[in-house]
Amino acid sequence: GAGVSQSPSNKVTEKGKDVELRCDPISGHTALYWYRQSLGQGLEFLIYFQGNSAPDKSGLPSDRFSAERTGGSVSTLTIQRTQQEDSAVYLCASSLVGQGAGEQYFGPGTRLTVT
C-alpha cells in the first residue's frame, strides 16, 4: 500500500515569501505529525494532529508557522515570511493511533531552502 507522501520534494524560496508544504498520510491513520531536521541537527517536533484537531502544537517555532488538517487526511504546513533559519528538511509522519501509542511512519520529506 501507499506510504506517507509529501510535496514538493524540494522547495527553494526567497526570504520573506510564504511557502506551503503538503503531507498525505497513510489512509486510515488518525494521527499526523510534523517534524523538521536542520543540517547536522536532530529531529525537532513541530505539531501533532489527532483527526483534524491539534492537541499539541508546542513545537511550532514562531507565529509564522501554522498547520491545518482537513477531512482527517491531508495536512498543510504553512510558513509565512520565510527566514534563512527556516531552511531544513520538513518531515511528516502518520500513525494508526495517536498519543504515542502507534508506530509512526515517515514520508520522504520536503527540503526547504530559503535564499
Place this chain on the structure above:
Amino acid sequence: KQEVTQIPAALSVPEGENLVLNCSFTDSAIYNLQWFRQDPGKGLTSLLLIQSSQREQTSGRLNASLDKSSGRSTLYIAASQPGDSATYLCAVPISGNTGKLIFGQGTTLQVKP
C-alpha cells in the same frame, strides 16, 4: 524531562560482523520505543517498534531489546552488509495528549565490503 542518548555516534565495521547499537532514555515510563533507519537525504524508515510490555522484537537480521527499568534498548544487527550503512535512530514518545517522539542523535553505521 525525557532525554534519549545513543552511543556510539559513529561505527565502522567490516562486512559480516554482528553489531550492537545502544540507546538509553532517562524516563522509564514509556509506551514503546521505536528504531528507525535514515539513509542520506532520505526520510526515516521504521525498523522495529517494541512495546513497553515486550522485552524483544525481531525482524529479519534485526533484534531490538528493551529494559525499561534500566532505561536501555539495544539494536542487534546480525551478519552486517554494506547495504546496512545508514544512520540509526531510536525514539520514545512522551506521555500526555501528544504523539511527540523524542529522538536520540543517532548512530551512523558504515559497513565496509
